[in-house]
Amino acid sequence: MTALIEVGSVSKQFGSIRAVDSVSFTVNRGEVLGFLGPNGAGKSTTMRIITGFLTPTSGSASVCGYDLAEEGIAARARLGYLPEGSPLYGEMTALEFLRFTASVRGLSTSKVAERIKWVVGQLGLGPVLAQPIETLSKGFKRRVGLAQSVLHDPDVLILDEPTDGLDPNQKHEVRGLIRTMSAHKAIIISTHLLEEVDAVCTRAMVINHGKVIVDCTPDELASMSRYRNAVTVCASTSSGGDLRVTLEGLAGVSSVEHVPKATVSNRFIAFPKDGKSIVGEVTRHLQEKGWEIEELEVDGGRLDEVFRDLTTTGSAKKPLH
Amino acid sequence: MIQILSIFRREFSGYFSTPIAYVFIVIFLFLNCIFTFFLGDIYARGQADLEPFFTWHPWLYLFLVPALAMRLWSEERRVGTVELLMTLPVTVWQAVLGKYLAAWAFTGIALMLTFPVWITVNYLGDPDNGVVIAAYIGSFLMAGAYLAIGACISALTKNQVIAFVVAVVVCFLFTITGLPMVTNLFSSWAPQAVIETISSLSFVTNFQNISRGVIDARNLVYFASLIVFWLFVNTLVVGNRDGA
Secondary structure, three states: OOEEEEEEEEEEEEOOEEEEEEEEEEEEOOOEEEEEOOOOOOHHHHHHHHOOOOOOOEEEEEEOOEEOOOOHHHHHHOEEEEOOOOOOOOOOEHHHHHHHHHHHOOOOHHHHHHHHHHHHHHHOOHHHOOOEHHHOOHHHHHHHHHHHHHOOOOOEEEEEOOOOOOOHHHHHHHHHHHHHHHOOOEEEEEOOOHHHHHHHOOEEEEEEOOEEEEEEOHHHHHOOOOOOOOEEEEEEOOOOOOHHHHHHOOOOEEEEEEOOOOOOOOEEEEEEOOOOOOHHHHHHHHHHHOOEEEEEEEOOOOHHHHHHHHHHOOOOOOOOO | OHHHHHHHHHHHHHHHOOOHHHHHHHHHHHHHHHHHHHHOOOOOOOOOOOHHHHHOHHHHHHHHHHHHHOHHHHHHHHHOHHHHHHOOOOOHHHHHHHHHHHHHHHHHHHHHOOHHHHHHHHHHOOOOHHHHHHHHHHHHHHHHHHHHHHHHHHOOOOOHHHHHHHHHHHHHHHHHOOOHHHHHHHHOOOOHHHHHHHHHOOHHHHHHHHHOOOOOHHHHHHHHHHHHHHHHHHHHHHHOOOOO
């Protein structure tokens, strides 16, 4: 594996505000890195430094081995970038706009036609190609921005909130596109949507106050959740006995909470000790009691809870790096 | 080179895909006619030349060129497309030059569309067409200088109104320095050399020299160096994006 993106102790100071604070990481070909963090955490600033839009106060960034400060043109030729909010030239039509970026990038005429055909097919832009961009819906604008970023088939893709403003179907398609391309590119996406991390990222990085708090796989991130391997169970205890007491009595269970639904009240969630799997133990005991299990659900871990923990208390419970 | 050309084409066609081009050209031609035929009273002079036409150009450009230049960069900053543009593989000066040349070419077209005035004078009399061509070149250069100031100032702000007002003020300073009202302020106490230097910094003085048909290297160098200087500052402003 080769590192296509290298960020070496990059800091960025805006007046008295330290937007990015000695951030270092590398992204290899085949990786999709998800930037997570609250608004103003430094995600966009970091992306702007990698794309060469902003110069870091200290540290360096390189793309495909080209340093942004020394060989910015070579570096930027190899990356595609979707800026936050997908700014576009509103008076141009989608097709004119794509042709413009292709010609600035020096793509040959035959290549341009081939690539435009590909992105238009991938992103479903066919019906709006001849329309001025300012008349398009938010979803189409986002897709035109995405089309521009992948038009030249770059090795490195930096996408700032690529699915913001898309409906669930469009989100699904864009994520599919990112996954398809991910095998031979290094991709960074930023997102507020934690399900997106699960859906497309091979690696997740939580950033807060300009610092990298956690850098791990989405699964490892989920495993920091107290919900990891927690079992939600609903059973009819008609033969007598109390579900809550039974669950609390199990060796692997650390605590039990009542989680009633509108229609069923006898529903509990059992948290495991140290995140170990307890579903086997729970089912075995319930079956021994002869209770009928109506619902049984094992949690993989709740990213939103981990995210809240990491970014509001300011320190991770189990920092991996 | 392909980058400059691509940016030039995008910017240039941008004028024509919005009403800007048509409004600008119509108003430019309309004001030119008013100034030439009414204020300049070209007929009553009884002379077949275009002096009443060109005399007003500095004052026309003073307001119209900043209006054209104000959106060049501040619009990109406001919408955020500057982030898109500057993360393409282009250098700052390529972007600055491409956009500037597009706007300058556009003013060139507006200027060329004044040709009926020239035809009229040729129809009525027998002007020195060499002088007319020199004056057209001078006027085009002067428009370029006003434009370079406007482009640079537009890169300083996201707000087009501020860009316009500040550009008009700066352009105004460059316009009036050679006029008697300014030189008189200095004539009582400053040495002649200083007054001449101040006066030689004026658009009007330099333009008048060229429009009399004398294409002097000094006047050409004046406009060229002014354009280069303001475009250079423009690249510095666009290159420093920390405030964007």
